Amino acid sequence: MSRKGFLTSTAIALSLMTGQAMAEIKFGALYPFSGQLALLGEESARGLEIAVDEVNANGGVQGEQIVLERGDAVDNNQAIGEARRLISLAGVKAIFGTYSSSRSIAASQVAELSGIPYFELGAVADDVTGRGLQYLFRTNPTAEDMGELIVQMVVEKVAPSLGKEPGDLKIGIIHEDSAYGTSVAGHQERYGEEAGLNIVTTQGYPASTVDMSSIVLSLKQREVDVVFQTSYQNDSVLFLQQANEAGFEPAAIIGGGGGYSMLPTAEAVGNDVIEGVLDADFTQYAVNTDFTPGLEAFVETYKEKYGETPRSGHSLNNYVGALAILEALDGAEDLEPDTIVEAMAGIDVQEGDTAAGYGIKFGVNNQNERASMMGMQWQDGQLVTVYPDAGAVTEMKLGN
Structure with missing residues (x-):
């Protein structure tokens, strides 16, 4: 001793x-x-x-x-x-x-x-x-880690899973408008442009909002294929619910932390709505424990x-x-x-x-x-790690 x-x-x-x-x-x-x-x-x-x-x-x-x-x-x-x-x-x-x-x-x-x-x-x-x-x-x-990881996921996993080139996807960025959401959205734009992504709209909103129907309609009218949302829990739930009610079904939704990693969010919107939704976030629990x-x-x-x-x-x-x-x-x-x-x-x-x-x-x-984030996906009611390969426990599942 x-x-x-x-x-x-x-x-x-x-x-x-x-x-x-x-x-x-x-x-x-x-x-x-x-x-x-x-x-x-x-x-x-x-x-x-x-x-x-x-x-x-x-x-x-x-x-x-x-x-x-x-x-x-x-x-x-x-x-x-x-x-x-x-x-x-x-x-x-x-x-x-x-x-x-x-x-x-x-x-x-x-x-x-x-x-x-x-x-x-x-x-x-x-x-x-x-x-x-x-x-x-x-x-x-950091916000930069999150923004960069989301773009990497689109380029390396999402686009190939959908059978498309990354630049052929229409990207819509929505975010709560505090320092958190604004920082992440800025990095998503920067890394997205460097990767040749087609970002068709970026829209901020207050995290305390009680209605996101106008944002949902805007994304739907622009025929957005992939939505990036940086949000807390309440606005994550609100967007997913109102997108479902409006029949807006993008090929992929990628959350930036916040509510997208929380079991109470999945419980609030239901498994049918959360199924297949992606999240770039802190390390979660269904991960390669090696x-x-x-x-x-x-x-x-x-x-x-x-x-x-x-x-x-x-x-x-x-x-x-x-x-x-x-x-x-x-x-x-x-x-x-x-x-x-x-x-x-x-x-x-x-x-x-x-x-x-x-x-x-x-x-x-x-x-x-040395900090880094991972990419997850809601599959069968569980948030499982799908990116990067070193931490993944299963494959990303998108498309038909």
Whole structure:
């Protein structure tokens, strides 16, 4: 046993004998726990909680048990206010979050000005890391990863499956109009144009919309073959339902994360509607586990803790990012902000060594340069990995 392990074990034993609580360290968990984005916010936070449980069971961070102080980022203003509260009143050493890009951008600015590290585990928009903040680190894949992967899927899999050349397909891009959807759509346009795709329309809308019938009609009138939608859960469900009601049946629908990876979305629209729909997103659960070591153990732990199977890969990706960060912090000399920054620079996890498949190493603007996404498809009520081949468990099924 190492000296550090011996000291940790001794501290635990002494605390049990004396009845005294172990020393604690506070971290913020800033997610949308209520409001429109609560389902994926809560799902994301569950991944962080499982990582904390695992680290605490192994002695915590630097011999101290981790306590998560929750903050509810129900909207941008609340995210700012909660970040201030977590830092000034709760005294957290760092903040983990936040799933929503716009809330992450708002709250991380508060943390940066306070000199408090902010670990983003799930928001994809460009501006999360694009601002060059010193204390912000993002472990998850980005909007650019998502946009590029979707175009690659069309070129390498969708078009061949339909027996067409990629440039012969009419592409319609629709997206919720916050930083998240706008970032992804921009990359879809750029990579699509480079690949010679025929993008016939790009349309944004507010995520809170209650009617997408005009967008559906526009896509139908333009005879769109493939729809790219970047959305949260409510607008994913709304589009799929209204497209079905209008008899709009494109050859392929490709979601960009958000609601498209969630079982509750499939349940809301029904298997007949969701069948064959594609999704480019964080690693999900029907995947080649040779590429994702630890995934099956994560699923079992999740089921034991929450009494149900994971609802989305957001929990898995938050778990993977948080675990790498917490293990790095355990090896740091202390938990001062600049020491934490140094510890993050030392993280070097190779591809294929995490339960999400991708590796972790922070590069330009503290973005994880080894993060990547996968392509999935709803088949027989299950979201299965179909792209890339290294992670796939079955073939993509399109056309008759």
